[in-house]
Amino acid sequence: MLAQVAIASPAVTALRSLMRVIGQSASLTNVQIRNKAAELAWSFRSLFNQPEVTTLLRGMNRQEPYWRRVLEYCLDGGLQSVLDEYMHILLESSGLLKASAEEIAAQLTDTISEALSLRTSVMSVDEVRLHPNQIELASEGCYKMRGHFALRFGDNPSDSDRVLNRSEHVRDAFNSPFRPFVLATTSISTSTPTAMRSSTGTCPPTRSI
Incomplete structure (x- = not known):
């Protein structure tokens, strides 16, 4: 289970993708970037708490806890690869190639969070x-x-x-x-x-x- 968390947890994958797109290993210890990764993970939490998403994931396996179903779904769906590619595209399309690490993290997080939290x-x-x-x-x-x-x-x-x-x-x-x-x-x-x-x-x- 710890291995699955390390590979596919929304918080871990968000921080890893931000680190890769920024291109600085120091981003792992940057408090602002870590906070943005946590903010993005919270947006995923809101997504997985939506009624239609909950119904879908619970329908696949009703025996195990819901948080495990979410984790397995992220692992099977390759959330890490999805975020890596999406952030790479956003970096270029948003004109952030010359921006600072903090600006990149803030802009990418805001854009993805808005896409995940479209309200009724x-x-x-x-x-x-x-x-x-x-x-x-x-x-x-x-x-x-x-x-x-x-x-x-x-x-x-x-x-x-x-x-x-x-x-x-x-x-x-x-x-x-x-x-x-x-x-x-x-x-x-x-x-x-x-x-x-x-x-x-x-x-x-x-x-x-």
């Missing part, structure tokens, strides 16, 4: 009634819908900053090796109904925002 949002739905000659907006925002990864098509001027912020978080989560793995979108098309019927079934799923 609430969307308002209007009630629309159809009449023979008109469409009536019966009530505005009368229904509420919870969504985890879903983004609505439009936004109101009053909450444009909030919508933009959530869009960025969903995009970061999609570009990470964690959920959502596939992102489907709906769009308004100028194609004719005939073209839509003949092409919709053969088009690959959209995988970008």
Whole structure:
């Protein structure tokens, strides 16, 4: 069990990946970097405590304690390799090649933590009634819908900053090796109904925002 902790524990793998991407053995004793590794491990803790994740891991083996299932899942899934590659990509894409060790650790930890801790949002739905000659907006925002990864098509001027912020978080989560793995979108098309019927079934799923 100690060997599994040393190999695949989220805290250990986070510190090891930060050390590798920073390229300094001194990062092992740097308090700021160690704190960032602990912060990232806490984000993994929040991820594994989500109901859907708990259900998945407990369904594989209900006999042993949940923390052991998490550890085995990290080991079998190669969490160390996942974090190594993800941090290497983030280092270049975020323009941190010349940053200090503390700046690299802080930026990478914040980005990965946001991807792991995408919160559920609430969307308002209007009630629309159809009449023979008109469409009536019966009530505005009368229904509420919870969504985890879903983004609505439009936004109101009053909450444009909030919508933009959530869009960025969903995009970061999609570009990470964690959920959502596939992102489907709906769009308004100028194609004719005939073209839509003949092409919709053969088009690959959209995988970008």
